[in-house]
Amino acid sequence: MTTNKIEIKDLTVNYIENKRSFNALHDVSFGVGRGEFVSVVGASGCGKSTLLSVLEGLYAPAGGSVQIDGKELHGTGTERGVVFQHYSLFPWMTTKKNIEFGIKQSRRGIKRGEREKIADEFLRKVGLAEFGGKYPSQLSGGMQQRAAIARALAMNTEILLMDEPFSAIDPKNRIILQELLLKLWEGDGTEERKTVVFVTHDIDEAILLSDKIVVLTAHPGTVNEVVNVPFERPRNRADLVKTDEYGKFRSRILSLLNNDVAERIGGDEVVL
Amino acid sequence: MTTKKRYLRVTHLLFIVLLLIQLIPDKSTNPTFTGALIAFAAGLELIAFIASTFIKKEQGLALLLDIVGFIYVLLGVWSLATAKFNVLNPLLFPAPGEVIHQFAEDKQQILINIGSSLGTTLAGFLIAVAVAVPLGLFIGWSARIGSAATYITKFFSSIPPIVYIPYGIALLPTFKSVSVFVIFLATFWPVFAGTMSGVLGVDKRIIDSAKVLNVSKPEMLFSVILPASLQQIFLGCNQGLSVSFILLTSAEMIGARDGMGYYVKYYSDFGDYTRTITGLLVIGIVVIAVTFLFNKLQSHLLRWKR
Numbered sequence: 335m336t337t338n339k340i341e342i343k344d345l346t347v348n349y350i351e352n353k354r355s356f357n358a359l360h361d362v363s364f365g366v367g368r369g370e371f372v373s374v375v376g377a378s379g380c381g382k383s384t385l386l387s388v389l390e391g392l393y394a395p396a397g398g399s400v401q402i403d404g405k406e407l408h409g410t411g412t413e414r415g416v417v418f419q420h421y422s423l424f425p426w427m428t429t430k431k432n433i434e435f436g437i438k439q440s441r442r443g444i445k446r447g448e449r450e451k452i453a454d455e456f457l458r459k460v461g462l463a464e465f466g467g468k469y470p471s472q473l474s475g476g477m478q479q480r481a482a483i484a485r486a487l488a489m490n491t492e493i494l495l496m497d498e499p500f501s502a503i504d505p506k507n508r509i510i511l512q513e514l515l516l517k518l519w520e521g522d523g524t525e526e527r528k529t530v531v532f533v534t535h536d537i538d539e540a541i542l543l544s545d546k547i548v549v550l551t552a553h554p555g556t557v558n559e560v561v562n563v564p565f566e567r568p569r570n571r572a573d574l575v576k577t578d579e580y581g582k583f584r585s586r587i588l589s590l591l592n593n594d595v596a597e598r599i600g601g602d603e604v605v606l
Numbered sequence: 607m608t609t610k611k612r613y614l615r616v617t618h619l620l621f622i623v624l625l626l627i628q629l630i631p632d633k634s635t636n637p638t639f640t641g642a643l644i645a646f647a648a649g650l651e652l653i654a655f656i657a658s659t660f661i662k663k664e665q666g667l668a669l670l671l672d673i674v675g676f677i678y679v680l681l682g683v684w685s686l687a688t689a690k691f692n693v694l695n696p697l698l699f700p701a702p703g704e705v706i707h708q709f710a711e712d713k714q715q716i717l718i719n720i721g722s723s724l725g726t727t728l729a730g731f732l733i734a735v736a737v738a739v740p741l742g743l744f745i746g747w748s749a750r751i752g753s754a755a756t757y758i759t760k761f762f763s764s765i766p767p768i769v770y771i772p773y774g775i776a777l778l779p780t781f782k783s784v785s786v787f788v789i790f791l792a793t794f795w796p797v798f799a800g801t802m803s804g805v806l807g808v809d810k811r812i813i814d815s816a817k818v819l820n821v822s823k824p825e826m827l828f829s830v831i832l833p834a835s836l837q838q839i840f841l842g843c844n845q846g847l848s849v850s851f852i853l854l855t856s857a858e859m860i861g862a863r864d865g866m867g868y869y870v871k872y873y874s875d876f877g878d879y880t881r882t883i884t885g886l887l888v889i890g891i892v893v894i895a896v897t898f899l900f901n902k903l904q905s906h907l908l909r910w911k912r
Contacts, residue, residue, distance in 0.1 A: 418811065424812065
């Protein structure tokens, strides 16, 4: 237990909206191992994005603790890279400049020429080699997220926090991006994998990518169950979705999510 | 663009009409300098042809040719109303040829006056921008003061800057410094207000994005907040710039020894309306040129916007 990279314990977060305080997260506890890919799923409003804001250091919890490498988390930090759903990139910088800016922030002391080389390398890795000189507004939503991933990876942080990065992308491109992320994260086995916390409402996305899925229930957000994903790596979507195990596992996660919805709407008469 | 589309334009027809008008014998007894007018129009026509050959974008070329065409129409109507049929009072309204001739005569003097006016405007404007932008960024970013500052700014920017002139004259040694001071005030408040509203309006997601990158405070202000509020800053600058020109020419008409406002005022006092009209037109052209260059700068710096 003590070897976890991220340790979340009894985390409680209150949100203030229109002068009323909401209990967004209540006694949330789970751990993320070093090099582990953990997805947090839940219906909208369950506090999954709030949870990530706390990990990003943008929002202070009301109670409980978050530890990284055994040290209490305070504010933002250079050991964490973030990909948001929108505006991960600055619209006034070209794609390449955005990546260089990220490298400059997380890896102080790297010379300009070296930064440019790293930026080019990661642009190539996400398939944007030709688009370094373009502004974000000139790229499609999917390409913007590729660039955001390239920046997060180029920053070479130990932890990667991703807040519904593919939710605003059309289904076809979403699948392409998921596979790209899977390939980049799994790597060729020579490098240590990054620790990832990935927030999504897409169950298939969570199963394909994760080692472990944290299912949250809403009002207030609590952990319903933490489920280990039993599928071998490296994974391949086409092979994976064909298996019976996949279907069964998917139903299980779905029922964990829907339990909660059924309870809230009013009992077992509701058919989903 | 086809060659036909490139060179066969209404503008060139208007040029020919303008030349035909010049064949009508003068009714005015004053010298009308028709030659100067024809030389000027021919110069414009030459520019139009060179532009037709070199400008690639159809829209840009159409705009330029429309403007040139408009000038031809203006010159045509103007010469009909003055030199050709003497409809307007010849003392108050010189023929177009006279004005063009006068401009050529006074070229040196006019250029010096333009330089003086522009120097004063730019000095006041640039000092104001250099002070207002960093201050607006800083105060806007400290959001609590920001809300009070909005009202204070509203109060000061609602005072017409021309009322500061008496204080300027009482406090400052030279007319130049008074002009710079008044233009500074006229520009400072709109730019300051624009910067602050820009900062307060920056998308929270952009700020979060910068925070998780651990940017330092100066980087946050100048690498993130500044570009994110640039459009609003430019709104303030545009407002400041147009007020500056109005103020400066009015101020120069009151007490200056040089500048375009002085040129117009000085010669109208002697009833020299040829020079008065020349001055008016030159002021218009200079203001348009400066605004054009400023807009170019703006669209270059905001090229990342769609």
